[in-house]
Amino acid sequence: xxxxxCDHVLWNQPVPPAGTGRVCSECGTAYTAADFSFGRxxxxxxxxxxxxxxxxxxxxxxxxxxxxxCVGCGLExxxxxxxxxxxxxxxxxxxxxxxxxxxxxxxGEGALRRWWSTCMLGIGGSAGMPAMLSQAPRPGxxxxxxxxxxxxxxxxxxxxxxxxxxxxxxxxxxAFGGSVLEMIGAAIAGVxxxxxxxxxxxxVPAALTQFIRRRGQPIGFPRAFELVCYSSGALLLxxxxxxxxxxxxxxxxxxxxxxxxSAVDTRGDSVGAAILAIVGFLIAAPIPIGMFIFYA
Numbered sequence: 001x002x003x004x005x006c007d008h009v010l011w012n013q014p015v016p017p018a019g020t021g022r023v024c025s026e027c028g029t030a031y032t033a034a035d036f037s038f039g040r041x042x043x044x045x046x047x048x049x050x051x052x053x054x055x056x057x058x059x060x061x062x063x064x065x066x067x068x069x070c071v072g073c074g075l076e077x078x079x080x081x082x083x084x085x086x087x088x089x090x091x092x093x094x095x096x097x098x099x100x101x102x103x104x105x106x107x108g109e110g111a112l113r114r115w116w117s118t119c120m121l122g123i124g125g126s127a128g129m130p131a132m133l134s135q136a137p138r139p140g141x142x143x144x145x146x147x148x149x150x151x152x153x154x155x156x157x158x159x160x161x162x163x164x165x166x167x168x169x170x171x172x173x174x175a176f177g178g179s180v181l182e183m184i185g186a187a188i189a190g191v192x193x194x195x196x197x198x199x200x201x202x203x204v205p206a207a208l209t210q211f212i213r214r215r216g217q218p219i220g221f222p223r224a225f226e227l228v229c230y231s232s233g234a235l236l237l238x239x240x241x242x243x244x245x246x247x248x249x250x251x252x253x254x255x256x257x258x259x260x261x262s263a264v265d266t267r268g269d270s271v272g273a274a275i276l277a278i279v280g281f282l283i284a285a286p287i288p289i290g291m292f293i294f295y296a
Contacts, residue, residue, distance in 0.1 A: 121230070139225050205224075
């Protein structure tokens with residue numbers, strides 16, 4: 001359990017005074033116990049008054065229920081009102097769940113498998129992404145992942161859904177007598193512009209959610225942008241014939257909103273982040289299509 005900013009060990013930190021939040025004693029970065037995922041039964045949440053220990057039993061190793069009275073002294077407890085200790089100090093690394101976004105995994109898996117696993121996470125588990133991004137943001141890696149999915153959506157999803165792939169033939173070739181080279185060039189230009197349009201799309205909801213604050217601080221554009229990019233696995237649904245592109249974009253919008261909503265703490269902020277993310281996706285929706293057909 002280490003600070004995401006300076007890597008300082010956070011075990012055994014004293015409970016903060018009432019009305020204040022936990023901060024790293026080394027660099028002052030704010031955090032909560034819920035920001036970390038622990039192994040079940042491997043972490044003790046100790047009462048600051050009588051030192052009675054309780055073990056996290058949820059999937060993330062958190063306390064269940066989230067709030068209760070200490071059986072030792074009757075003090076009202078929550079995870080952030082406890083001193084957090086690994087069950088065995090000699091094996092503190094084992095107390096943490098080191099799950100990360102598969103695309104960033106260093107477990108020796110191939111690029112194809114890491115891409116596919118992250119796509120499946122975007123389709124069905126985007127709400128769990130914030131807990132998997134514990135290191136400093138790496139927008140470059142996120143953009144590479146998004147570009148792969150954008151190419152799939154633009155090259156395959158758009159023609160299957162709307163016949164956009166036929167536009168170069170109709171407008172630059174065939175019916176209007178354009179050369180084959182003109183047709184190929186127009187198609188390549190459309191693919192490139194449409195793919196870059198998807199990157200712009202990801203930036204819009206990420207920018208809007210900066211109005212939502214987490215523990216008094218913005219989510220941060222790089223982190224929000226990462227979450228939207230890694231949610232883009234839903235674009236694979238663009239391969240569904242007839243309605244795929246619309247379905248893929250809609251599912252990406254929902255997945256991105258879920259990821260951004262789960263990146264904040266309170267329910268009100270989560271709802272606000274989800275609404276702003278959806279608004280951002282709707283505002284940006286014409287961008288990839290417009291850039292794709294602009295050359296026509």
